[in-house]
Amino acid sequence: MSKFDEIRFFYDNEVNEALLGISRDPMMNALMGFTFPGTDKKVWREQFKNIHSVSDFQHDFIAHTIRQILAKSSEGLTTLGFDKLDKQTPYLFISNHRDIVLDTSLINLVLLENGLIMTASAIGDNLVKKTFLHDLAKLNRNFLVQRGLPLREQLKSSQIMSEYIDELLHHEKRSVWIAQREGRTKDGNDATQQGVLKMLAMAAGDLSLTDYFKTLRIVPVSISYEYDPTDSLKMPQLLAKHRDEEYVKSEDEDFMTMLSGVLGQKKRIHLHAGNVIDTELDDIAVKFENKNKQLQAVAQIIDDSIIQNYKLWPTKYIAYDLLHNTGTYADQYTEQEKQLFIRRLEMRIDPSDALSREYFLAMYANPLINKIKSEQKSPE
Structure with a gap:
C-alpha cells in the first residue's frame, strides 16, 4: 500500500512509537489532563507503553476524551438510526460538516457504543500542520485530504484518495467517514458537493457509477448542534464572501476553531443515521444515462436525507x-x-x-x- 503512504493513518505496528513520541508534548499533557482530571501524568504515560493499536488508543483514551467533552460542554447526545446498521458491515458515512474535530469524533463514539465498525475519517492536511496534531490525527485513523495543490496534482491526489477509500471499505472492511463538502458549512446550508462524489467514483473501474456506489453502502448522517460553539468565528469568512473579498485565515485560526468547537457550549446534540442508499441507485440508473446527472441525483438523495433527519432544536x-x-x-x-x-x-x-x-x-x-x-x- 506504499502509494497511500502520504495520506494513510498509522499501521498498528507504528502506533506505540508514534504515541510515545508525542507523550511529552505539552498539548498531550493538556489533552490527558482534560480527559483524566486529577490523574498524575506518570499514570497515563505508563499506560501508553501498552498501547499497540489504533483500536487500543481509541477505546482506552480517546473515547473517554469525547465523553468528557460531552459532559463538560453539552447537555447530552441523542441518536437515531444506528441500531438499523449491521455490526459486521463497513459503511461509507457521509454527513453534514459543522465542527472540525467533533463531527467525526461523535460519530465514532456512537459506532463504538453500538458495537459497529468505527471509521477511518478524512481530514484536510491544512488542519494538522503541527506535528502533535498530525500524529494525533493518524493515531485516530484519520487520513489526509491534500489541499491547495495545482490542478494536475489535485487530480492525482483525488485518484489516490478514491482508491484508498475503496481499499478501506472493500478489502480492510473498515467503515469510512467523509464530509458532504470540502470544509465546514458556515451558513447552515448543508449541500453535497458533486466533486466529493466524483472523487469517490474514480475507483469504480469497470462498474457503472450507480453499481459502484451500491458497493460503498452510503449512509447519510445528520449532525445537529443546538448551539454551534464556533458560530461567531464563522462570521468573518461569511462577510468576506458577501463583500466579494478574498478571506485569508490567520496562522492559528484553524487550531483556535478546533479548540472552540471542543470546549465551547453546544447544549444538546443529535446524530441521525439515514437509510443506506441502495434501490434509489437503480432508479437513477434507469432515469439518467448522463454521469453528471447521476451524480446530481445521488447528491440530492444525500441532501434530502440530511435535511429531513436534521434535528430542529429551539x-x-x-x-x-x-x-x-x-x-x-x-x-x-x-x-x-x-x-x-x-x-x-x-x-x-x-x-x-x-x-x-x-x-x-x-x-x-x-x-x-x-x-x-x-x-x-x-x-x-
Whole structure:
C-alpha cells in the first residue's frame, strides 16, 4: 500500500512509537489532563507503553476524551438510526460538516457504543500542520485530504484518495467517514458537493457509477448542534464572501476553531443515521444515462436525507422568528430559551452590525428553511 503512504493513518505496528513520541508534548499533557482530571501524568504515560493499536488508543483514551467533552460542554447526545446498521458491515458515512474535530469524533463514539465498525475519517492536511496534531490525527485513523495543490496534482491526489477509500471499505472492511463538502458549512446550508462524489467514483473501474456506489453502502448522517460553539468565528469568512473579498485565515485560526468547537457550549446534540442508499441507485440508473446527472441525483438523495433527519432544536425556530421579525414558531420554544439565545447573539455580535446579525441568525435558521423547502417539494 506504499502509494497511500502520504495520506494513510498509522499501521498498528507504528502506533506505540508514534504515541510515545508525542507523550511529552505539552498539548498531550493538556489533552490527558482534560480527559483524566486529577490523574498524575506518570499514570497515563505508563499506560501508553501498552498501547499497540489504533483500536487500543481509541477505546482506552480517546473515547473517554469525547465523553468528557460531552459532559463538560453539552447537555447530552441523542441518536437515531444506528441500531438499523449491521455490526459486521463497513459503511461509507457521509454527513453534514459543522465542527472540525467533533463531527467525526461523535460519530465514532456512537459506532463504538453500538458495537459497529468505527471509521477511518478524512481530514484536510491544512488542519494538522503541527506535528502533535498530525500524529494525533493518524493515531485516530484519520487520513489526509491534500489541499491547495495545482490542478494536475489535485487530480492525482483525488485518484489516490478514491482508491484508498475503496481499499478501506472493500478489502480492510473498515467503515469510512467523509464530509458532504470540502470544509465546514458556515451558513447552515448543508449541500453535497458533486466533486466529493466524483472523487469517490474514480475507483469504480469497470462498474457503472450507480453499481459502484451500491458497493460503498452510503449512509447519510445528520449532525445537529443546538448551539454551534464556533458560530461567531464563522462570521468573518461569511462577510468576506458577501463583500466579494478574498478571506485569508490567520496562522492559528484553524487550531483556535478546533479548540472552540471542543470546549465551547453546544447544549444538546443529535446524530441521525439515514437509510443506506441502495434501490434509489437503480432508479437513477434507469432515469439518467448522463454521469453528471447521476451524480446530481445521488447528491440530492444525500441532501434530502440530511435535511429531513436534521434535528430542529429551539434555536433554529428562535433564529427564524428573529430574522423575519415574526412569532410564527413561538410554540416551538420557551421565552427563557429565546432570551438565552438573544443573550448569546448580543454577546457574540456587535448590536450595531446589522449584517453580521443577519448572517448569524441565518446560520441558525437555514436548516429550518431548507427543511420547509424540502417538504414542499412535490415528488417527481
